[in-house]
Amino acid sequence: MLTVHTSPLHQPGTGDAGGMNVYILELAKRLAAIDIEVEIFTRATSAALPPLVEPAPGVLVRHVEAGPYEGLAKEDMPGQLCAFTHGLMRAWADHGPGHYDLVHSHYWLSGRVGRLAAARWGVPLVHAMHTMAKVKNAALAGGDTPEPAARVIGETQVSQAADLLIANTGKEADELVRHYGADPARVAVVHPGVDLDRFRPGPSGIVAGRAEARARLGLPQNALIPLFAGRIQPLKAPDLVLHAVARLLEERPTLRERIVVPVVGGPSGSGLAEPKGLQNLAAQLGISDVTLFHPPAGQEQLADWYRAASVLVMPSYSESFGMVAIEAQACGTPVIAAEVGGLPVAVCDGVSGVLVPGHDPANYARALRSFADDPARSARMGAAAARHARTFSWDRAAASTAAAYAAALRDRWGVHASYVAARI
Known part of the structure; x- marks a missing residue:
């Protein structure tokens, strides 16, 4: 998984951390629980961060050095994508060919890196937009700043390159097709979940x-x-x-x-x-x-x-x-x-x-x-x-995501991916 501009370990509600951070970490944990190991690559924002963190069994977070640790605005992040890609490829070189079966990128910045990584490794690219520039620009709050043209171009390129796009809702799937020309056959709808063990009414009602x-x-x-x-x-x-x-x-x-x-x-x-x-x-x-x-x-x-x-x-x-x-x-x-x-x-x-x-x-x-x-x-x-x-759970989201992975692998490799589909 790639999440360039914000780490799943960051506190939601601060900086650029929000629902996407929760989404990535919770989904990764549930995927690991069904025997899909996940490595999450994110940009290092402090020299004190360890290169590797294991937030749960089967989940690794890798901190990649790309640009200044602190003070780098999201708007300036595109200038560091080459450095991030270099760090990603160095980690891959330590493993060798065949280590990663699939790339799942989150947000358009990660999608740009994901295009290169998936092509270099010869594996499917699955991408989740989370938000889209064209949709945000069509509903701007008064005085807010429009998303730049570079983002629109990047999102369009990723939409065309991805083997599969994951949308949160049917409406988002329709927006991907309408605004970015995505192939409807390559869009899967997976509702996010919620941690029902943590977020629940009090024990007394x-x-x-x-x-x-x-x-x-x-x-x-x-x-x-x-x-x-x-x-x-x-x-x-x-x-x-x-x-x-x-x-x-x-x-x-x-x-x-x-x-x-x-x-x-x-x-x-x-x-x-x-x-x-x-x-x-x-x-x-x-x-x-x-x-x-x-x-x-x-x-x-x-x-x-x-x-x-x-x-x-x-x-x-x-x-x-x-x-x-x-x-x-x-x-x-x-x-x-x-x-x-x-x-x-x-x-x-x-x-x-x-x-x-x-x-x-x-x-x-x-x-x-x-x-x-x-x-x-x-x-x-x-x-x-x-x-x-209670109809939204991370276990259900993980099962649906695993099915989407299997579909992307089957489309790429045909019968040779049947063993993957059987496992997940």
């Missing part, structure tokens, strides 16, 4: 689990708590959450006494230009007193934030899937989400949450008001949300 999580986090027991969790950048629209809350408090001023709005995450991408921009916006809107800013949380504490919330608010402008939505629902928390990308798959509208068309704060305020006016609604929808989330 949703209501008791919520009370226990709030006690651990120091949150008021009877408050309405709409949570934003994710990277602080225009794409994720955390500002829309604050605007919606401000509007709700204009309509329900007495609600100020019993509302807390946690924002859990750190600046990322174009959000780094104004790292304090969201705090300043809260002050301008007059809601600093009810807004709680918290740095990115580890997975265990993040599960507590989900459990403690009345509802997760996810008003993104673009989401290939929306892993945060599934994690929250697995903890028994309903979701208010934008009706974009893969979120209509991740959230069952009217059952496990509420899908909102467009990005008008008034519509999100209206959705929040339904939870404010009916406090029991959160637990009712939360039970349905937990059931819905």
